[in-house]
Amino acid sequence: MLVLSRKLKQAIQIADDIEIKILAIEGDQVKIGIDAPKHIEIHRKEVFLAIQEENSAAAQTISVDALKGFLQGK
Structure with missing residues (x-):
């Protein structure tokens, strides 16, 4: 981790396109x-x-059986 001290109105530049x-x-x-x-x-x-957390929970809500049923219904 890089630790920097900055004063009011000073900035940190990250790469070419990000300024904090x-x-x-x-x-x-x-x-x-x-x-x-x-x-x-x-x-x-x-x-x-x-x-x-929401993305992880959403990815786990579809069970394998439900997915198989969906695919067989096509």
């Missing part, structure tokens, strides 16, 4: 802005993990 900028520091909260191409998904980690 410190917008505000208020008490124990830091507000950041992320400038990235639209095709790159950006989520808070807790949201990302919830999406992963």
